[in-house]
Amino acid sequence: MMNKVRPSAVEALRGIRDGATIAAGGFGLCGIPELCIQALCELGVRDLIIASNNCGVDDFGLGILLANRQIRKMISSYVGENKEFERQFISGELEVELTPQGTLAERLRAGGAGIPAFFTSTGVGTIATDSKEAREFDGRQYVLERGIRTDWAIVKAWRGDRIGNLQYRLTARNFNPLCAMAGQITVAEVEELVDVGSLAPDHIHTPGIYVQHVVVGKHEKRIERRTTRPNVFG
Numbered sequence: 001m002m003n004k005v006r007p008s009a010v011e012a013l014r015g016i017r018d019g020a021t022i023a024a025g026g027f028g029l030c031g032i033p034e035l036c037i038q039a040l041c042e043l044g045v046r047d048l049i050i051a052s053n054n055c056g057v058d059d060f061g062l063g064i065l066l067a068n069r070q071i072r073k074m075i076s077s078y079v080g081e082n083k084e085f086e087r088q089f090i091s092g093e094l095e096v097e098l099t100p101q102g103t104l105a106e107r108l109r110a111g112g113a114g115i116p117a118f119f120t121s122t123g124v125g126t127i128a129t130d131s132k133e134a135r136e137f138d139g140r141q142y143v144l145e146r147g148i149r150t151d152w153a154i155v156k157a158w159r160g161d162r163i164g165n166l167q168y169r170l171t172a173r174n175f176n177p178l179c180a181m182a183g184q185i186t187v188a189e190v191e192e193l194v195d196v197g198s199l200a201p202d203h204i205h206t207p208g209i210y211v212q213h214v215v216v217g218k219h220e221k222r223i224e225r226r227t228t229r230p231n232v233f234g
Contacts, residue, residue, distance in 0.1 A: 004214045009039035012187045012213035023179035024052035025155040029224040031172030035189045036154035051075040077101035110147035112181020153183020160190035164211030180206045187213040
């Protein structure tokens with residue numbers, strides 16, 4: 001049985017080249033592939049095109065790649081929380097393809113399922129869809145969206161086994177299963193490596209067929225924005 005466990009994220013991503021397209025899991029800073037992002041920083045690859053819900057914060061997550069000028073284009077649905085993202089976009093240093101969140105999710109899923117394109121009503125009549133093909137179905141307008149298929153995918157899971165079966169935890173699941181499907185080569189970092197067969201079939205969110213490399217490591221799990229209230233009980 002194939003053992004997909006690699007000694008480090010750097011080793012797992014060693015074959016990546018400048019200009020690669022990458023699908024990166026996570027939502028805000030929840031469930032982001034921290035180890036893989038740091039590895040990309042260390043490897044120094046440039047001109048990356050990354051499809052991810054957002055681009056981290058200024059000093060964490062995908063934001064560190066942005067600060068290093070390693071990203072050429074972002075395909076995202078949310079661009080807040082990152083001043084460097086805003087600065088690079090306004091100055092023309094960074095290309096941004098802003099995509100509605102549900103559309104982005106479906107584009108990743110479609111790409112992984114081998115569906116090249118689909119029609120959606122989201123965005124019809126806005127400047128975001130001015131250049132896209134439109135068709136009418138049952139009296140309603142729809143625009144054509146392309147599926148996303150990337151060279152690489154980097155995802156983060158709670159548990160995984162050595163053949164690549166993955167289980168995510170609660171909301172950290174978010175975009176990770178979709179990104180894992182979309183990548184031609186998928187690197188999954190996990191908090192816990194378990195024996196093959198210990199994950200119940202209905203607990204496996206990403207089957208190992210989608211995963212080529214598994215990395216085990218510790219994660220910082222930083223909180224994007226902490227909101228608290230005073231202790232009313234003294």
